[in-house]
Amino acid sequence: MTLNGTPVSIYNDLGLEPAINSSGKMTALGGSVLGREVTDAMAAAGREHVVIADLMVQAGRWIADVVGAEDACVSSGASSGVAIAVASIIAGTDKSLIQGLPGRVGRPFEIVIQKGHAVDFGAPITQMIALGGGAAVEVGSVNRVEPSDIAGAIGPNTAALMFVQSHHTVHKGMVSLAETIRVAKEHGIPVILDAAAEDDLTKWATSGADIVVFSGGKAIGGPTSGIVCGSAELMTAARAQYSGIARPMKVGKEQVMGLIAALKVFTAVDADAAAGTAQRARMQGLASQLASHPGIEAVVEQDDAGREIYRTVFTVRPESGTTAPRIAAALAASHPPMYLRDNKAAAGQLALDPRPLSAEEEKLLLARLDEILLEAAGA
Numbered sequence: 001m002t003l004n005g006t007p008v009s010i011y012n013d014l015g016l017e018p019a020i021n022s023s024g025k026m027t028a029l030g031g032s033v034l035g036r037e038v039t040d041a042m043a044a045a046g047r048e049h050v051v052i053a054d055l056m057v058q059a060g061r062w063i064a065d066v067v068g069a070e071d072a073c074v075s076s077g078a079s080s081g082v083a084i085a086v087a088s089i090i091a092g093t094d095k096s097l098i099q100g101l102p103g104r105v106g107r108p109f110e111i112v113i114q115k116g117h118a119v120d121f122g123a124p125i126t127q128m129i130a131l132g133g134g135a136a137v138e139v140g141s142v143n144r145v146e147p148s149d150i151a152g153a154i155g156p157n158t159a160a161l162m163f164v165q166s167h168h169t170v171h172k173g174m175v176s177l178a179e180t181i182r183v184a185k186e187h188g189i190p191v192i193l194d195a196a197a198e199d200d201l202t203k204w205a206t207s208g209a210d211i212v213v214f215s216g217g218k219a220i221g222g223p224t225s226g227i228v229c230g231s232a233e234l235m236t237a238a239r240a241q242y243s244g245i246a247r248p249m250k251v252g253k254e255q256v257m258g259l260i261a262a263l264k265v266f267t268a269v270d271a272d273a274a275a276g277t278a279q280r281a282r283m284q285g286l287a288s289q290l291a292s293h294p295g296i297e298a299v300v301e302q303d304d305a306g307r308e309i310y311r312t313v314f315t316v317r318p319e320s321g322t323t324a325p326r327i328a329a330a331l332a333a334s335h336p337p338m339y340l341r342d343n344k345a346a347a348g349q350l351a352l353d354p355r356p357l358s359a360e361e362e363k364l365l366l367a368r369l370d371e372i373l374l375e376a377a378g379a
Contacts, residue, residue: 086132295320
């Protein structure tokens with residue numbers, strides 16, 4: 001929106017500037033920018049009443065058809081989805097057990113998770129497990145886990161195995177999902193798969209895991225929301241948790257319908273390959289521009305978790321006259337504030353994620369980066 005040719009944001013009323021985001025679809029920066037189809041659906045949903053229990057059932061069935069699961073349950077996010085998944089396995093549909101969580105309710109409660117998967121995505125996944133009434137049992141080492149480590153941790157109190165498919169996790173030396181499922185089946189226990197930011201929904205929903213959790217606000221491009229999917233029995237249990245620990249995590253009719261609208265857009269065209277090709281070319285141009293500065297080495301790399309996402313990754317050498325953390329801090333202090341992917345800044349690396357950037361934002365970001373690097377080189 002503009003006023004007399006000047007950009008105006010709804011956040012200006014609070015004294016805030018909208019951020020330029022080249023970090024990715026991050027919760028800290030508001031997840032996704034919503035398309036018109038999504039915001040229209042949310043506005044329309046907000047103008048009418050509906051029986052929420054019926055909406056949750058029907059929405060779950062519709063989503064399940066899309067992702068290839070037997071049934072699904074909408075959550076307020078992937079993190080709440082993990083808590084709901086754990087609670088569903090522990091308490092099922094027994095209301096006395098549901099309302100006894102997250103305390104011990106006389107059912108198996110231990111959730112075995114590889115040490116390299118016990119990540120913090122803004123909060124520890126182990127805490128989400130605890131909110132659902134579970135207790136995380138971390139196995140192996142942060143850089144190496146064997147199937148025998150998982151099997152050895154399974155006992156009478158084991159409720160499930162947890163696998164985290166994420167760029168946050170350690171990818172070297174971990175036990176694969178297929179092997180995790182094999183071990184679980186040998187012991188007759190379920191597997192919870194956290195695939196929050198993944199974009200191939202059907203691949204993960206049909207992977208053999210008993211419960212799969214997605215974020216609605218990441219790859220799907222929906223509002224802050226989540227999807228829990230699996231068998232009809234487990235999803236009935238998932239919805240039942242809204243009379244217990246999921247009550248403060250409840251999702252509104254606007255989020256449910258916004259998520260459905262986003263899924264319609266997301267699944268309309270399978271454009272992964274084309275998007276990847278376009279991203280590589282776009283990111284190569286950015287890499288060349290950045291590499292023209294002294295002390296900057298830039299390459300194009302695919303996402304650590306194997307998704308069809310390509311980013312410009314640049315290493316800041318001493319010859320540049322600055323450091324990666326200083327560049328990130330200078331961008332964040334700019335007007336408007338700008339954010340790169342800075343999880344490896346301490347090691348001298350920053351990355352640009354193309355997905356959230358409009359063409360105009362990309363120009364502003366690169367211009368500001370050029371200013372920062374030229375100032376540093378002349379200092």
